[in-house]
């Protein structure tokens with residue numbers, strides 16, 4: 611199953627499924643990402659794989675709408691759903707494009723955000739190259755993604771839980787396949803350390819990561835010098 615088919619199927623139940631699967635904790639994880647970003651008035655961000663615009667909304671809320679957010683996503687179903695439900699829909703600029711080929715000038719943004727998106731990219735290294743290109747010097751790359759649970763017992767429990775996720779998919783979306791895809795991409799995604807190295811190899815400096823919930827998710831941050 612391809613990423614685009616997955617998000618076409620789940621678009622109108624996307625936010626509900628996120629709440630069900632994570633018991634609402636994706637909201638907290640996204641807030642942690644925005645905390646670490648430290649938004650400022652006038653900040654210009656691109657929210658790549660931004661989907662329904664959840665992260666951009668959180669960013670704009672922090673600065674009372676006094677910044678610029680561009681949601682960039684190749685899936686029009688996700689964007690259309692986001693435009694309908696999003697309280698900052700008119701403030702956000704919605705762009706239909708993939709991470710591998712961003713339609714922006716060089717050195718345009720203060721920050722590049724990607725939340726639960728990078729593991730779906732067809733070409734992660736090309737996307738990181740694009741991230742580096744569109745950032746201003748002194749700009750920030752920040753990524754929230756499912757990662758590797760550190761504690762062995764918890765990791766076993768989490769693997770069991772992952773097997774149940776497609777059942778939620780069947781019940782709520784009417785199709786388990788997108789959620790089989792989800793768990794497969796999580797398993798295949800590199801460890802925190804390995805992903806840190808990949809970001810460094812893409813010319814970012816001062817790369818660091820923070821684990822949340824024992825590494826169920828991690829936030830990686832790097833700077834363009």
Ligand SMILES: C[S@@+](CC[C@H](N)C(=O)[O-])C[C@H]1O[C@@H](n2cnc3c(N)ncnc32)[C@H](O)[C@@H]1O
Pocket residue numbers: 613614617658659660661662663664665682683684685688707708709710724725726727730731732733
């Ligand atoms: C799990 S959703 C994340 C949405 C949002 N960032 C969030 O955290 O709620 C993943 C998004 O990645 C997008 N996506 C898939 N392949 C992509 C690519 N090559 N470039 C950019 N976005 C992509 C999908 O269309 C989908 O909207």
